[in-house]
Amino acid sequence: MNTFAAMLKEITFSEYLVLSNEVPLIDVRSPGEFLKGHIPFATNIPLFTNDERAKVGTVYKQQSKEKAIELGYTLVNPKLDQFITESESVAPAGKIAVHCWRGGMRSKSFAGHLSENGFETVYVIKGGYKAFRNHALESFKNEANICILGGYTGSAKTYILKELEQMGEQIIDLEGLANHKGSAFGNCGNQPTIEQFENDLFWKWKDLDYTKTIWVEDESHRIGSVNIPMNFFENMRNQLVLFLDIPREERARHLVNDYAQADKEMLADSVNRISKRLGGLDTQKALAHLAANEFYETAMITLIYYDKYYLRGLQNRKHDDIFPLKIQKIDFKQNAKKIIKHHATIVKTKHKTHSV
Structure with a gap:
């Protein structure tokens, strides 16, 4: 899955809140991560299953980052058409926002794939779900x-x-x-x-x-x-x-x-x-x-x-x-x-x- 950063726009979670009523949000984390906690009204389209995420993590720790990325591509490639179909059902207007845990490779790769396949506007949340959590917990001090x-x-x-x-x-x-x-x-x-x-x-x-x-x-x-x-x-x-x-x-x-x-x-x-x-x-x-x-x-x-x-x-x-x-x-x-x-x-x- 190739990523073309020029076709994407990174925004903060605060900036996304302004757009949230008109731009659907996709959470590409694993089902287990999503179940533990997610941004309300986000749709989970996981890049990896729970088992797949665990395997990639094991390879990262025991072998190398490069080997983990290689395994990731192998696991994801058969799902590429499915990702487009599911994303189109969530955002038929072609505008969508994507996040993962920290706004890293998972969300940028997924967002890049959407940009390459007909989505007009694709946002990536900087800092991902972690940034949302920090924002949410900090707001309770207001x-x-x-x-x-x-x-x-x-x-x-x-x-x-x-x-x-x-x-x-x-x-x-x-x-x-x-x-x-x-x-x-x-x-x-x-x-x-x-x-x-x-x-x-x-x-x-x-x-x-x-x-x-x-x-x-x-x-x-x-x-x-x-x-x-x-x-x-x-x-x-x-x-x-x-x-x-x-x-x-x-x-x-x-x-x-x-x-x-x-x-x-x-x-x-x-x-x-x-x-x-x-x-x-x-x-x-x-x-x-x-x-x-x-x-x-x-x-x-x-x-x-x-x-x-x-x-x-x-x-x-x-x-x-x-x-x-x-x-x-x-x-x-x-x-x-x-x-x-x-x-x-x-x-x-x-x-x-x-x-x-």
Whole structure:
């Protein structure tokens, strides 16, 4: 595969972001690399399979760079027509961007092949996926006007966030990005890798107006099997918290509606996972209620643990940054309106205080 640099244009990842809505992106790394973490909305057309990449790497280490390149050509040449066909399906308009791990031989060779075979404009991302990762992680240091939506488990915070978004507010749904509901009962299915969670978070984060309020649900550093990037988490910890104070009975009823259709074996496993902190007697009671389809009673017992757990985390924040809002009923739309009104009052009060 010959490369003609004059037919290609190298651009930074920041420059690609400006073009991203009109120029599709191809990731030529191996399927394993792509699965671990990739730029959201990129299409994987791997130059090498996982096994092929491993063989090329072995030859590079044990023999020489030249021998590795020779093997690479041997493995790639039978796929050249396939690369064109797949790339045309991704970018029928003939404009495309390509990246590999560091913007090296893989992406430049692939891009050169596209240029030689009818593609009008082909960009190569300088620094490749590594440059994207550096850009993404660095962006979490950006100061932003974040407001944390807090509240005990079962307060329907995720549903309220969606209502806020419908009202035109900026939100980040961390639990949605993590594919997890944030408690032992929250596993919704396969979670992304930590790296992919960070990538998806950045893709949402990059489009927000940091001067306007960004609503984020209060979370611990870990959501299931993924971690919130430390810079982003520290940013969250320094923001004001609008705390929903909703009666436990009301929250238990909401949880029943949320989880009653869930697999009972999964729910029992979730109870057992918090058994040490819940206590032996309460664990037995919760499991007995669950077996008898008494979901409300199960929820009431487990919420005792979760309320204590959340309260401990809340106590680590500055008292002056916590603004309670008592709400008697879970009504997503009405509660979202109350939150907007309460937040406006908080901002106005804080502004007056700082002006004095």
